[in-house]
Amino acid sequence: xxxxxxxxxxxxxxxxxxxxxxxxxxxxxxxxxxxxxxxxxxxxxxxxxxxxxxxxxxxxxxxxxxxxxxxxxxxxxxxxxxxxxxxxxxxxxxxxxxxxxxxxxxxxxxxxxxxxxx
Numbered sequence: 001x002x003x004x005x006x007x008x009x010x011x012x013x014x015x016x017x018x019x020x021x022x023x024x025x026x027x028x029x030x031x032x033x034x035x036x037x038x039x040x041x042x043x044x045x046x047x048x049x050x051x052x053x054x055x056x057x058x059x060x061x062x063x064x065x066x067x068x069x070x071x072x073x074x075x076x077x078x079x080x081x082x083x084x085x086x087x088x089x090x091x092x093x094x095x096x097x098x099x100x101x102x103x104x105x106x107x108x109x110x111x112x113x114x115x116x117x118x
Contacts, residue, residue, distance in 0.1 A: 012043070014091070029041075
């Protein structure tokens with residue numbers, strides 16, 4: 001039975017921070033989920049990966065009878081993908097929507113330097 005993923009009704013969304021080799025297919029990405037992050041790739045969760053270029057990403061999702069592999073490349077614009085560390089973050093559906101529309105998943109923090117008048 002073929003189903004489409006409704007992003008609004010996902011139980012869990014995980015974003016793999018940093019860079020992932022997007023030449024990997026389903027098996028390679030599922031291995032990263034299992035071995036690097038000790039998560040179950042067969043759970044009802046969406047796992048997102050980004051490569052060196054921030055204009056494309058891959059995702060895997062287990063539908064119960066097989067994996068769905070998603071690949072998206074933006075023709076203009078790019079993703080605000082966290083690059084700071086090799087970690088996995090759980091996202092809300094709102095953060096997923098922000099990410100997929102080119103917005104940052106975290107609100108920007110404005111730091112004020114002491115002694116500086118704005």
